[in-house]
Amino acid sequence: MGLATSPKMGLTKQKKTNSKQSVGVVLTTEQQTAFATLTSIGVTEGVARELAQTCELELIEAWVRYARKAGSLTDEAAFVVKKLKTGEKPPVKRPKTEEEKRAERYARYVGGKYANLVQH
Numbered sequence: 001m002g003l004a005t006s007p008k009m010g011l012t013k014q015k016k017t018n019s020k021q022s023v024g025v026v027l028t029t030e031q032q033t034a035f036a037t038l039t040s041i042g043v044t045e046g047v048a049r050e051l052a053q054t055c056e057l058e059l060i061e062a063w064v065r066y067a068r069k070a071g072s073l074t075d076e077a078a079f080v081v082k083k084l085k086t087g088e089k090p091p092v093k094r095p096k097t098e099e100e101k102r103a104e105r106y107a108r109y110v111g112g113k114y115a116n117l118v119q120h
Contacts (some may be wrong), residue, residue, distance in 0.1 A: 031057075
């Protein structure tokens with residue numbers, strides 16, 4: 001009696017085989033940095049190796065930086081992996097204008113818990 005395999009199971013076996021084959025590949029210095037960056041946020045070694053070989057270091061570092069600063073993510077690793085696999089670019093933070101900086105400084109001194117004590 002043979003084992004029945006589903007297409008999904010076959011795909012899983014194929015992915016495992018491919019990742020085992022890439023384990024023997026030596027990573028460049030840049031790829032090693034990318035690998036270390038990804039594993040530092042909890043990405044598994046197999047996925048980190050794959051992404052380190054296929055994604056640019058700058059893109060990996062940008063998404064990891066974004067995920068760490070977001071604060072509201074329940075799984076930084078999954079978020080970063082998804083963004084890298086889809087090829088999405090991280091959002092670019094626009095520099096603040098002088099007017100925006102001035103408004104923030106003003107709000108810091110005049111707003112907040114003790115704003116009613118500030119005499120204008």
